[in-house]
Amino acid sequence: MIAITDLTIQFGGIKPVDNLSARLSDPICGLIGPNGAGKTTLLNALSGFVRPRQGHVELDGTSLLALSPLERVRAGLRRSFQTEQVVEDLTVHDNVAAIADHVLARAERADAVGQALDFVRLDGVARRLGRELNLFQRRLVELAKCLVGAPRLVLLDEPSAGLVQEESAIFRDLVLRVPGHYAAQLVIIDHDVELIRFMCSQTLVLDFGRRLALGPTAEVLADPDVRRAYLGEI
Incomplete structure (x- = not known):
């Protein structure tokens, strides 16, 4: 389980993550939001590539922010990148x-x-x-x-980007098997809402670095505020 408390990341006058608190407890969690919402910055903070201005992050009760990136890898954190x-x-x-x-x-x-x-x-x-x-x-x-x-925590940043439908389906099925086979939790960023709906039982939505919604994926994706901010609906 990932417990994020009052996390703020600031670059000059910009806060890509702004006083974020969230508990991600499901085996496969989605992380979505509009472009610039702070999703990749949050993964960078979890990975140790960005130092937060304030806040706490725990993985299964162990503080992550005190560890170097390599120490986090040795503690079971893994990360893929958009490229x-x-x-x-x-x-x-x-x-x-x-x-x-x-x-x-x-x-x-x-x-x-x-x-x-x-x-x-x-x-x-x-x-x-x-x-x-x-x-x-x-x-x-x-x-x-x-x-x-x-691995204990696997962070995937748009892992199926560029794949055709058949390849994406194979990749999706492999990811779904990870928690049972490796006993690892996954957090997935993806712009494919249907992929998030299919794979993730819990989803966190960011908007301008703040938590917009968190909960069961079906409920989150049906939230009117989420649909306006992320899906462009009025």
């Missing part, structure tokens, strides 16, 4: 192994990497170089990197 971070000159296996090197003892790394590649169905292309992969495969590599080494 996939696949190293072109490394194999699929070695892209995933690079994460395992930081979070697992040497004797555990090979099995963990193999399990992650098998889970995302990339074991057959494990020796292919990153530059040889298509977009779908690159997205799967990013997911595998998030799953290696006992």
